[in-house]
């Protein structure tokens with residue numbers, strides 16, 4: 747098991763998608779190992795590379811931790827899953843992992859786009875790209891404040907993403923204004939040479955749901971913000 751899950755109770759484990767899996771390609775694995783190493787070293791107080799990343803847990807549902815789902819029966823509530831984590835076939839759709847760098851207030855997501863995300867022939871659907879951008883920027887904004895709703899998302903598609911390829915989604919905080927967060931995001935090839943997509947988003951931390959449990963009990967930043 748990944749180190750981040752060791753702190754979770756056994757009952758919580760079914761709400762985590764275990765990463766990595768057998769579908770991850772070479773590029774995805776290399777990048778994952780790179781950030782994971784920096785994340786582990788930061789946690790264990792080992793070598794200082796000047797880059798302290800935290801790997802974020804791969805939760806696949808929220809209703810265990812927050813109120814919501816009033817229109818669903820209890821049974822269906824327990825079946826609710828995050829849109830990006832609801833396909834069990836490894837590699838078929840959204841394969842991704844997120845890391846957070848607290849000193850720079852930035853997030854990086856390594857995303858491998860599976861064959862069920864097709865839009866234009868052989869390339870990723872624009873809605874799937876927007877979904878990943880919303881997930882990364884929304885998670886980022888939630889980390890910095892409290893759980894948020896996306897108020898506005900502007901997406902510029904610059905070059906198509908081939909199905910099966912791995913890309914980087916990097917997000918940075920542009921501005922914070924009370925309970926509003928402005929975040930921008932770039933999707934690039936893993937070496938950064940090719941720009942696929944650019945986006946800006948506006949997120950509002952709201953009172954729509956009440957947090958029942960800490961979602962990321964290993965993430966100091968989440969803990970600080972949710973306490």
Ligand SMILES: CCCCCCCCCCCCCCCC(=O)SCCNC(=O)CCNC(=O)[C@H](O)C(C)(C)COP(=O)(O)OP(=O)(O)OC[C@H]1O[C@@H](n2cnc3c(N)ncnc32)[C@H](O)[C@@H]1OP(=O)(O)O
Pocket residue numbers: 805808811812828880881882884885888893894895896897898926948950952957961
């Ligand atoms: C338990 C959870 C843990 C979380 C840990 C993460 C784990 C899991 C990760 C998954 C991560 C996925 C992340 C997905 C995130 C979504 O996809 S959310 C779904 C899509 N979004 C929605 O459905 C939102 C629907 N809209 C709304 O609910 C409301 O309109 C909003 C956005 C909450 C705003 O409501 P409000 O606060 O009542 O609005 P209002 O008072 O009119 O305006 C407040 C301010 O916002 C501004 N504003 C409002 N709307 C807009 C807009 N569209 N554009 C620009 N500015 C706006 C207003 O101008 C105003 O500004 P000021 O006058 O204060 O300067």
